[in-house]
Amino acid sequence: DGGITQSPKYLFRKEGQNVTLSCEQNLNHDAMYWYRQDPGQGLRLIYYSQIVNDFQKGDIAEGYSVSREKKESFPLTVTSAQKNPTAFYLCASTTDPSPYNEQFFGPGTRLTVL
């Protein structure tokens, strides 16, 4: 079955620790995205990558880092510099970064900072 997987589903971390969220897709999609959702809020774009070895900052990139070494994988690291990391994190991908292709989302990872 083709799809986007995110692991783990729930993640706890102590304040001051870095943590990496996994996102893998087997859809052969070129572009991948990371969003963050807070309670009662829409999704906000953190980082995106339209091609391997290239990525761009989104609206709220501070305190986060990403890598895109393989087409299938786009891990997100939440660093200790992120002031409010507790949130629901969603990874998405799209078949081609050309116009008018919808993004497909993974199931999400809920990160809680203790």
Next chain:
Amino acid sequence: DQQVKQNSPSLSVQEGRISILNCDYTNSMFDYFLWYKKYPAEGPTFLISISSIKDKNEDGRFTVFLNKSAKHLSLHIVPSQPGDSAVYFCAASSGGGADGLTFGKGTHLIIQP
């Protein structure tokens, strides 16, 4: 500064009737609009989209209308079914979506039996 606004946090509709969810945007560069449905603790599921060259797009029970002059779009669901109960997000992008989407805060649709 919210560029995509969904002013109704929740909407209650009787089963079988029409559900109308509204969305307003402020960025005139937006040229691609999408609606997603989301259940708690899950990723959003794509429903329907429309590009700025159209004013209507239909897919089964779902129809999206775009009024560019008013910077307004709406999602119509008819007839509404119990499984439609979820949070609906309106999203928009310039350049057709390649650079990521800007989301509204969502409208929680409740279908009552």
